[in-house]
Amino acid sequence: AGEHKTASERSFIMIKPDGVSRQLVGKIIDKFESRGYKLVALKTVTPSKELAQEHYxxxxxxxxxxxxxxYITSGVPVVAMVWEGKDVIKQGRRIVGATNPLDADPGSVRGQYAVxxxxxxxxxxxxxxxxTKEIGLWFKENELSQYEPAAWGWVM
Ligand code: RTP
Structure with missing residues (x-):
């Protein structure tokens, strides 16, 4: 279980159309960025039905x-992102909160902004x-940036 818990662990995070419509993109990104995670890729996508069906x-x-x-193919774009860093898959789920926002911790995205x-x-x-599957579905290899954030040595 420990083998993937390195600074190079990556998670696919997607702000759904309601997050974009409600203009919560900046607040959501801030939770990952200020925790110390590294932004590897980010784009808006208006998903086709095929892409939404494959993702789910x-x-x-x-x-x-x-x-x-x-819901995912409403015509409003989603923000597709890849974030990297220590334990980012599990910690990303904690930042996002429980699937049902009524069960989500009040400090999580869903617990703070959704019902x-x-x-x-x-x-x-x-x-x-x-x-691994989701990053491959939403991004091409050359859309994933390789760089070392200035603060990386202090946070990871
Ligand atoms: P996600 O995949 O979007 O991160 O969500 P999740 O793992 O927390 O939840 P999952 O069980 O995989 O469900 C995926 C998404 O389907 C919608 N959903 N609706 N109406 C319902 O009962 C219901 N249950 C799930 C939610 O948008 C959920 O995030």
């Missing part, structure tokens, strides 16, 4: 799947395997 393929048999796909599971603002990879 594991949930395709769930009753909320069609509603989830329409509805169907409009829960943000996605974070839930494992090393999903992070």
């Amino acid at each position: 393929a594991d949930l395709s048999s769930r009753p909320f799947f069609p509603g989830l796909v329409s 509805s599971v169907g409009r829960n603002l943000i996605h974070a990879s839930d494992s090393f395997d999903s992070a």
